[in-house]
Each structure stands twice: as structure tokens, then as C-alpha cells.
Amino acid sequence: MSEGTPAQQVDVAVLGAGMVGVSAGLAARQRGLSVVIVDRREPGSETSYGNAGIISSGSILPLNTPSLLKNLPKYLTNAHPALRWNIAWALANAGWVMRFLAAATPSQTRPRAAALHGLIGTSLKLHRDWIVQAGAGHRIRETGWLKAWRSDGLAAAQAEQAALAEFGIRSEVLDRQAISALEPNIIPAYSTGLLHAQTASVDSPGAVVKAYAQMLAAGGGTIRQSGIRRIEPHGDGWRVQLADGEIAARHVVVALGPWSAELLRPLGYRVPLAFERGYHQHFVPNPARKLLRPIHDADGGFLMTPMEQGVRVTSGVELTARDAPSNFSQLEAVVPMARSVVEFGDAVGERWRGARPTLPDSLPMIGAAPRHRGLWLAFGNQHIGFTTGPGTGAAIAAMIAGDAPPFEAQAFSPNRYIA
Numbered sequence: 199m200s201e202g203t204p205a206q207q208v209d210v211a212v213l214g215a216g217m218v219g220v221s222a223g224l225a226a227r228q229r230g231l232s233v234v235i236v237d238r239r240e241p242g243s244e245t246s247y248g249n250a251g252i253i254s255s256g257s258i259l260p261l262n263t264p265s266l267l268k269n270l271p272k273y274l275t276n277a278h279p280a281l282r283w284n285i286a287w288a289l290a291n292a293g294w295v296m297r298f299l300a301a302a303t304p305s306q307t308r309p310r311a312a313a314l315h316g317l318i319g320t321s322l323k324l325h326r327d328w329i330v331q332a333g334a335g336h337r338i339r340e341t342g343w344l345k346a347w348r349s350d351g352l353a354a355a356q357a358e359q360a361a362l363a364e365f366g367i368r369s370e371v372l373d374r375q376a377i378s379a380l381e382p383n384i385i386p387a388y389s390t391g392l393l394h395a396q397t398a399s400v401d402s403p404g405a406v407v408k409a410y411a412q413m414l415a416a417g418g419g420t421i422r423q424s425g426i427r428r429i430e431p432h433g434d435g436w437r438v439q440l441a442d443g444e445i446a447a448r449h450v451v452v453a454l455g456p457w458s459a460e461l462l463r464p465l466g467y468r469v470p471l472a473f474e475r476g477y478h479q480h481f482v483p484n485p486a487r488k489l490l491r492p493i494h495d496a497d498g499g500f501l502m503t504p505m506e507q508g509v510r511v512t513s514g515v516e517l518t519a520r521d522a523p524s525n526f527s528q529l530e531a532v533v534p535m536a537r538s539v540v541e542f543g544d545a546v547g548e549r550w551r552g553a554r555p556t557l558p559d560s561l562p563m564i565g566a567a568p569r570h571r572g573l574w575l576a577f578g579n580q581h582i583g584f585t586t587g588p589g590t591g592a593a594i595a596a597m598i599a600g601d602a603p604p605f606e607a608q609a610f611s612p613n614r615y616i617a
């Protein structure tokens with residue numbers, strides 16, 4: 199920045215305009231703070247664009263649970279479409295892999311589910327309010343989310359139903375006929391289904407983030423498009439160095455999703471963030487065979503969601519470096535499986551790749567950086583960051599204001615990984 203050009207001055211600079219950052223900015227602005235959100239792209243253009251658009255009441259069980267340990271033999275061959283892993287990456291990140299697996303035991307799973315339940319509950323309420331206030335109410339569908347098994351799914355569906363019921367989350371186990379009654383236009387490929395009845399979905403996650411960002415701007419917040427280079431303590435607050443200038447802020451919120459860890463490294467924080475990469479592709483829908491809700495194919499570990507752009511098929515998990523070249527084989531493996539359920543036409547547009555940002559215990563970091571006043575961490579929302587962005591943002595805004603977060607947030611403390 200040239201000598202003498204004044205830095206933009208705000209109470210809160212939020213770094214990253216995905217669902218998490220936009221939500222943090224909105225919640226801080228609603229508390230009367232001056233806010234700027236910075237992103238090198240338009241709001242909702244990265245991970246928060248390409249997801250399956252599910253606002254899930256029931257995603258309290260992350261990937262690393264006892265069922266992952268049970269299924270490990272089938273994933274070790276690296277041929278299953280639900281989970282692929284790069285061997286060189288796994289060896290180089292053996293510590294992360296061991297910690298991820300260590301968190302999958304029954305005794306470690308229940309407390310994490312309880313923590314996520316609180317975060318999700320707050321998030322669902324905020325989404326349902328904000329989406330209407332932001333003029334995007336037409337994008338939300340209250341049709342639930344169907345998880346479905348081709349064969350032998352009953353025990354798994356009942357076990358999941360019981361786990362959800364412990365937290366008061368309603369779901370329905372369905373047989374083949376009940377699935378056909380619910381989704382009359384799909385081919386009856388599934389013998390068992392579990393309907394997450396209180397779950398919603400949207401037809402364009404990126405558009406929803408943009409609508410929330412516009413609501414922030416209409417309420418006096420600022421969205422600034424620029425590359426973020428570094429942050430450094432400055433006086434009582436922070437200086438954010440951008441590609442085209444700088445910002446002086448009392449508080450900085452790091453909400454850079456899968457890019458969060460690298461910004462923190464110069465401050466001495468080594469965050470164990472890994473990347474559960476995923477892909478999507480759109481297909482021309484058949485208007486006579488309309489899909490009514492997202493379907494999760496449990497055998498293939500993929501999802502089909504009706505979106506504005508067509509039927510979006512999203513792949514399972516690929517554990518590898520964030521920026522490793524794309525490997526579309528997982529997506530290619532599930533597209534024929536999707537076609538055996540939903541009659542859709544040709545592919546539309548480019549295939550997309552994103553990275554779910556994941557810490558070893560699959561809980562996000564929500565809270566203060568241990569050694570720096572005014573530095574707040576809000577990332578690591580793994581498979582459910584579109585759902586949990588609003589709760590994450592509301593908790594950070596409350597903490598900035600010196601208030602208690604709207605749910606029990608101790609389990610999300612950054613102190614569990616960094617000191």
C-alpha cells in the first residue's frame with residue numbers, strides 16, 4: 199500500500215466469504231459492529247458453492263465413527279467409491295490419520311455428536327430465518343434428506359435412527375414401497391431408506407451465500423474482493439495485508455475454510471487441517487422424472503441433489519493434498535450408479551472439485567486463538583459447513599462481544615490442537 203493511503207478501519211475483518219465467513223460477518227453486524235468481509239472471489243464461490251446443499255439436522259455423526267473402523271477393510275483396497283486415499287499423502291500425514299482413526303471409538307463419538315447437535319440446532323434456526331430475510335426463501339426445500347441402501351440396509355438404518363433419536367432427531371425407516379411413495383420418479387433400486395425428516399436443502403448453495411452477503415451489505419457491512427496476504431498484530435488490533443491495500447481491525451476472524459491453516463503458520467500456529475476432497479457434476483434433469491430431495495446412496499457413498507443447474511451428483515471422500523491434481527475416477531465410478539436410480543440426461547458444464555476442511559476429531563475450531571488477542575478462528579467444518587456456518591458465525595460474534603455463545607462451544611475450542 200502506498201505511503202499515506204489510509205487503511206480501511208473496522209471493528210471486525212472477516213477473512214473468507216464462504217458460508218462460515220459470511221455468517222460470522224452477518225452475526226457481528228447484527229450486534230452493531232462495523233464489518234468487512236474479504237475474499238479473493240465473490241462470496242460463496244468455493245467449497246460453499248459446490249456442496250450438496252443439505253441443511254442437515256442429523257449430521258451429528260462425522261466420518262470417523264465406529265462404522266468407519268468396521269468398514270476399514272473395504273476402504274483399504276482404495277477401490278471403493280465412498281473413500282479413496284493417496285498412499286504418499288497418508289504416509290506423510292500418518293499422525294493426522296492416526297488421530298482421525300483414534301477419534302472413531304464409541305467413547306469418543308458420543309460427546310462429539312452432542313457438541314455437533316448443539317451447533318447444528320442453532321444453525322438450522324438461523325438458516326430458516328436468514329434465508330427468508332435475505333429474499334432467498336424460494337431456494338429452501340423442507341422435504342428432508344433420504345439415505346438409501348440397495349440391499350442389507352435395515353440394521354444400519356435402524357442403528358442410525360436410534361442414534362438420532364437419542365438427540366430427539368426425527369427420522370423414518372422406509373421399505374421399498376415407502377421409498378417409491380416418497381420419491382415416485384426414481385427407479386426402485388433401494389430396499390431400505392432412512393428419511394431425515396427435519397432436514398432441509400437448497401437448490402443453489404452458492405446463491406444462498408451470496409444472498410446472505412447481500413443482506414450484510416444492505417445492513418451496512420462491506421464485502422471487499424481482494425487476495426489476503428498476511429495478518430499481523432498492530433497496536434490494540436490487527437493489520438490485514440491485502441493484494442490491493444490493507445485493513446486495520448480490532449478483531450480478525452479467520453474463516454478461510456481449507457486455506458485457513460497457512461495464514462496462521464507465520465504466527466506460530468500449526469493447525470492439523472486435512473482435506474476430504476470431493477467432486478461434483480451436473481446433469482440435465484428429466485422434467486417427467488423429477489427428483490424431490492437429496493438422496494444419499496449409502497452403498498456408493500455419493501449424493502444426488504436437485505439443483506438449479508440440474509441434478510448434482512457429488513462424490514464421496516478423497517483424502518489427499520488440497521491442491522493435488524484432480525482424479526475424477528471416483529466421480530466416474532458413481533455416475534452410472536446414479537443413473538440406475540434417477541433418469542437424467544447429458545452432463546452440463548465442467549466437473550468441480552472442492553476440499554472439505556477437517557480436523558482430526560471432525561469438529562470445527564470455533565473460538566479465540568490461544569496467544570493473540572482479537573484473533574478468532576472459525577474453520578474446519580468438514581462435511582457440514584454449509585449447514586453449520588450460521589451457528590459457527592453466531593458463536594464467534596457472541597465471543598467477540600464478550601457474550602456466551604448460543605450453544606455449548608467448549609468442544610470446539612482451538613486450544614485442543616494449538617497452544
Ligand SMILES: Cc1cc2nc3c(=O)[nH]c(=O)nc-3n(C[C@H](O)[C@H](O)[C@H](O)COP(=O)(O)OP(=O)(O)OC[C@H]3O[C@@H](n4cnc5c(N)ncnc54)[C@H](O)[C@@H]3O)c2cc1C
Pocket residue numbers: 213214215216217218219236237238239241242243244245246247248249250251252253254424425426427453454455456457474475476477478512513552553554555576577578579580581582583584585586587
Ligand atoms: C462434495 C461436497 C459436498 C458437500 N455437501 C455438503 C452439504 O450438503 N451440506 C453441508 O452442510 N456441507 C457440505 N459440504 C461441506 C461444506 O461445503 C463446507 O464445510 C463449507 O462450504 C466450508 O465453508 P467455509 O466458509 O469454511 O469455506 P469456503 O466456502 O471454502 O470459503 C473459504 C473462502 O476463503 C477464500 N480464500 C481462501 N484463501 C484466500 C486468500 N488468500 N485471499 C482471499 N480469499 C481467500 C476462498 O476464496 C473461499 O471463498 C460439502 C463439501 C463437499 C466438498
